[in-house]
Amino acid sequence: MRIPCPFCGPRDVSEFVTLGEATGPRPDPAAPDAAEKFFAYAYLRSNPAGPSEEHWYHALGCRSWLKVVRDTRTHEIESAALAREGAR
Amino acid sequence: MSKPMRLSNGGLLDRRREITFTFDGKPYAGHPGDTLASALMANGVNLVGRSFKYHRPRGIFTAGPEEPNALVTLRNGSRREPNTKATTVELFDRLVATSQNCWPSPRLDVLSVNQLFAPLFVGGFYYKTFMWPASFWEKVYEPAIRRAAGLGMVSRLPDPDHYEHATAYCDVLVVGSGPAGLSAALAAARTGARVIICEEDFRLGGRLLSEPHEIDSMPAIDWVARVEAELTSLPEVRIFRRTSVFGVYDGGTYGALERVSDHLPQPGLHQPRQRLWQIVARRTINAMGAIERPIVFGGNDKPGVILASALRTYVNRFATAPGRKIAFFVTSDDGWLTAQDVLKAGLPIEIVVDARAHVADALTRPLSRAGVRVLLDAVVSDAHGRPGLKHIEVRKDDKILQFEVDVLAVSNGYNPQVGLTTHLGGKPVWSEECGAFVPGELPPGMQSIGAAAGDFALAACLRAGMQAGRTLASDLGFASAPAAVPRADDEPCAVSPVWYVEHRGKAFVDQQNDVTAKDVAIANREGFRAVEHLKRYTTLGMATEQGKTSSVTGQALMAHLTGRTMHQAGTTRFRPPHVPVAIGAFAGPHVGKHFKATRYCAGHDWALENGATMIEAGQWLRPRWFTKPGETDWFESVTREVKTVRAAVGICDVSSLGKIEIHGRDAGAFLDRVYVNMFSTLPVGKARYGLMLREDGIVLDDGTTARLGPEQYVMSTTTGNAGKVMQHLEFCHQVLWPELDVAMASVTEQWTQYAVAGPKSRKVLETLLGDRFDVSNEAFPFLACAEFFWGDVPVRLYRISFSGELAYEIAVPANYGDSLIRALMRAGAEFGAVPYGSEALGVLRIEKGHVSVPELNGQTTAADLGLGKMLSKKKDFIGRVLAERPALTDPDRPSLVGFKPVDPGQRLRSGAHFLAIEAAATAENDEGYMTSVTYSPHAGCWVGLGLLKHGAARIGEYVRAYDPVREGDVEVEVVSPIFVDPEGKWLHE
Numbered sequence A: 001m002r003i004p005c006p007f008c009g010p011r012d013v014s015e016f017v018t019l020g021e022a023t024g025p026r027p028d029p030a031a032p033d034a035a036e037k038f039f040a041y042a043y044l045r046s047n048p049a050g051p052s053e054e055h056w057y058h059a060l061g062c063r064s065w066l067k068v069v070r071d072t073r074t075h076e077i078e079s080a081a082l083a084r085e086g087a088r
Numbered sequence B: 001m002s003k004p005m006r007l008s009n010g011g012l013l014d015r016r017r018e019i020t021f022t023f024d025g026k027p028y029a030g031h032p033g034d035t036l037a038s039a040l041m042a043n044g045v046n047l048v049g050r051s052f053k054y055h056r057p058r059g060i061f062t063a064g065p066e067e068p069n070a071l072v073t074l075r076n077g078s079r080r081e082p083n084t085k086a087t088t089v090e091l092f093d094r095l096v097a098t099s100q101n102c103w104p105s106p107r108l109d110v111l112s113v114n115q116l117f118a119p120l121f122v123g124g125f126y127y128k129t130f131m132w133p134a135s136f137w138e139k140v141y142e143p144a145i146r147r148a149a150g151l152g153m154v155s156r157l158p159d160p161d162h163y164e165h166a167t168a169y170c171d172v173l174v175v176g177s178g179p180a181g182l183s184a185a186l187a188a189a190r191t192g193a194r195v196i197i198c199e200e201d202f203r204l205g206g207r208l209l210s211e212p213h214e215i216d217s218m219p220a221i222d223w224v225a226r227v228e229a230e231l232t233s234l235p236e237v238r239i240f241r242r243t244s245v246f247g248v249y250d251g252g253t254y255g256a257l258e259r260v261s262d263h264l265p266q267p268g269l270h271q272p273r274q275r276l277w278q279i280v281a282r283r284t285i286n287a288m289g290a291i292e293r294p295i296v297f298g299g300n301d302k303p304g305v306i307l308a309s310a311l312r313t314y315v316n317r318f319a320t321a322p323g324r325k326i327a328f329f330v331t332s333d334d335g336w337l338t339a340q341d342v343l344k345a346g347l348p349i350e351i352v353v354d355a356r357a358h359v360a361d362a363l364t365r366p367l368s369r370a371g372v373r374v375l376l377d378a379v380v381s382d383a384h385g386r387p388g389l390k391h392i393e394v395r396k397d398d399k400i401l402q403f404e405v406d407v408l409a410v411s412n413g414y415n416p417q418v419g420l421t422t423h424l425g426g427k428p429v430w431s432e433e434c435g436a437f438v439p440g441e442l443p444p445g446m447q448s449i450g451a452a453a454g455d456f457a458l459a460a461c462l463r464a465g466m467q468a469g470r471t472l473a474s475d476l477g478f479a480s481a482p483a484a485v486p487r488a489d490d491e492p493c494a495v496s497p498v499w500y501v502e503h504r505g506k507a508f509v510d511q512q513n514d515v516t517a518k519d520v521a522i523a524n525r526e527g528f529r530a531v532e533h534l535k536r537y538t539t540l541g542m543a544t545e546q547g548k549t550s551s552v553t554g555q556a557l558m559a560h561l562t563g564r565t566m567h568q569a570g571t572t573r574f575r576p577p578h579v580p581v582a583i584g585a586f587a588g589p590h591v592g593k594h595f596k597a598t599r600y601c602a603g604h605d606w607a608l609e610n611g612a613t614m615i616e617a618g619q620w621l622r623p624r625w626f627t628k629p630g631e632t633d634w635f636e637s638v639t640r641e642v643k644t645v646r647a648a649v650g651i652c653d654v655s656s657l658g659k660i661e662i663h664g665r666d667a668g669a670f671l672d673r674v675y676v677n678m679f680s681t682l683p684v685g686k687a688r689y690g691l692m693l694r695e696d697g698i699v700l701d702d703g704t705t706a707r708l709g710p711e712q713y714v715m716s717t718t719t720g721n722a723g724k725v726m727q728h729l730e731f732c733h734q735v736l737w738p739e740l741d742v743a744m745a746s747v748t749e750q751w752t753q754y755a756v757a758g759p760k761s762r763k764v765l766e767t768l769l770g771d772r773f774d775v776s777n778e779a780f781p782f783l784a785c786a787e788f789f790w791g792d793v794p795v796r797l798y799r800i801s802f803s804g805e806l807a808y809e810i811a812v813p814a815n816y817g818d819s820l821i822r823a824l825m826r827a828g829a830e831f832g833a834v835p836y837g838s839e840a841l842g843v844l845r846i847e848k849g850h851v852s853v854p855e856l857n858g859q860t861t862a863a864d865l866g867l868g869k870m871l872s873k874k875k876d877f878i879g880r881v882l883a884e885r886p887a888l889t890d891p892d893r894p895s896l897v898g899f900k901p902v903d904p905g906q907r908l909r910s911g912a913h914f915l916a917i918e919a920a921a922t923a924e925n926d927e928g929y930m931t932s933v934t935y936s937p938h939a940g941c942w943v944g945l946g947l948l949k950h951g952a953a954r955i956g957e958y959v960r961a962y963d964p965v966r967e968g969d970v971e972v973e974v975v976s977p978i979f980v981d982p983e984g985k986w987l988h989e
């Protein structure tokens, strides 16, 4: 698997660390239902068979956190963007 | 040396040079260009081993990596390698090979009595044997089966060779260098595309090395040489010989194994044995060719029975043959071409049997004209002879005819090599036109051509190659003028496969796994009819050749038994690796100490000079303790170090702790969000202990963070979590709060840091620093920090303590680390300063009740550790919301307290579980566990930290520390976790 880091170009997966499905944005901690929202944010994953939006960290590269759309069936990477630039 | 079966001329051998080798201890000779199999054959050695289950004598069946039988153990000593295919081993000088699975020799094998116990090994035997009483399985059946069945033995010695990993990139990867592969590579390379061509043989050419064709009016072998020369001259072409592509992975990544030194007695100086390539290709041409199929008849595994295409290779390429009385059993035109070649080589053919009633005259005429008996519409039903083939029975019109022969060449059409095409999930499809499974859905970017796609004729292969090479390159933007397709004839290649012939003897479907036609029938009878079930139930298609000669035949038999078509039956899916790959190649250089990086502190050499015993902490090597002359064990050294710190002063290398610089206008606000406590309010020149949680409310890490400037903090982390914390901080910034003006960098390796701890630590620093910096209590109180310069060297000083003593930590750029420790020790000499290691550090922190890695174990909350009060109520932070969940705030949760044995002579053990004194040792009565223990010189006994239910409320009570694993059961008193200076006065002195 190779991930096209927007900063470094296509790089081997061994340079990256995955955090799994991107479940953001982080809920509002002041909201009355913050407990339920944070529970879902921390634990609930949709585990799709198909395109999955994930957080990957280019640990052995530019240290960027990426938002990567990966097809879980084929490892095909549809897109990879800097997380800081994407919708949170 | 005489080689009785070497033809007097022909072959691609260097006959001027002779190579000597031994097989089962006996010396033989061959030539450069030989494989071990061809050299054995030339020497008249056709019996090379015994089979897996029944110990039947076996010979050489193929001329390539599809070989099921001729498995030998190659080399000896630590380089010994079992289950090596003699058909792929390039002969080298002083090669040593031994037969396997037979004792004392392949000719006389004591365990061939296994044939009498054949019922034990029938289809499904693995599963049926497991059904028997367990005690029988372990004591009787398994040892018996293990002794009797199996392949070669490993050396059990460390592998002396090394293996490399490498990566290559190309526009077009061509797998296979037969006519299709070579012309594809040429067409692609002429466009200027980057081309890699992988050939598993040591010579390019594929079947052109074995077949006497003409291309462009020259012998095919000359055409190969011309193409090879042109490819070599092109700068963007790389040719990998002795390289097998074994796996297809996503994103156009291919795994390939280059056998760099396997053709040498041993690797040259600094040369790897093998190199594992990761080839990243934009397009791939699969031109791996096809493998001829056997026919199932009685005794079809006898030494002397051989695939016709293999016989052609031995005759034409290696100038040898396994015998002198040759018969053919064919269902294909290709078999006749082999017969013609054999005739041309001057070898006598007894008979050609073709199951088909009609065969073109052009094929039969050269044979019959030479006086060869030709029988059409007939089959070979049984082969006989022991150990090798002596005669065959031919059935024609219900009459049985006998022929005395020692070679029977079998030709039943070809199976395209579809292996690689299924690695990403594609399923081969049955083609009636080819009489074979051809590639179905292909991996992205791959195209199969030539015989690998069921296109067997030569001219078609050349045409497909030129076409594919040009098209794929032009897809990628490389254009070229069309070039002429090399001229050649399309040879006849019709086939009407016969999978199974009525017979009397044992008829093998899979020779490597000793699976017979009867086993397939048993699988059918017992309901294991799906191809994937058939494979698992009978083991058909497993082991080193992975069904290359057997899978399709087994599936055909099952299709016949169940009345299904080949299309309905389908085929099993091949998975990587396509050929066996040594585990050593996958491990590559990452073995032993190379498994991970070793990081050395700047004071490493100094520590070794001073008697340090080192320990691995993450990737770091840290001094564990320092042995002084006369000290005899670690306990003595550690106790001395601890006592010296408490009474005078000690110096400890803390460089391996993570150090992260955090800069920016919002650095304080950022830290407020990642730590449970406040940092934005921390004054410049001050440090503070910080605790961070994971978003689920569990403690992630702790450490001291100092504010060196209005927009500059330096965070410290535990040694093991430095990387994880850095990643977490980057996540918080980049993903959660990119709007914050903050940036961070790990500086762990950039700074060397020493702790100076003990009542005399200030004196040491005064001596060291002189008037460069005022370290008096008034000028530099507890939790102060500062950065100043010594000459032009920056120095960072912190007044922080992990031991509970008056203490400092001093840091300089790592280049000056060695000078710093030497200067510190000089300054400390008059105060009795000693270096101390990580063991003493552990003792000191347990005595002080500081939590560390055993307590920050991924299961504890801040409250569990007695740090609940640190959680700020004034702000949000990572983990705040979920830390408030009922289960994490349950007062029943075990919390941190200290423990002392009631009998001060008793030792404590971490990992022991707490029980009420009278309670039974059951999980329901479990009240927590001991996390850290040490012998405390200060307390004069063992002390421990642990997590105990309602811990804080139970000080003064007694519980049991129960440790069934080490048979420990110690009565302990629950005490405060702080064993020294509970009021914390020493820190402020």
Ligand SMILES: [Zn+2]
Residues within 6 Å of the ligand: A005, A006, A007, A008, A009, A058, A061, A062, A063, A064
């Ligand atoms: Zn990057």
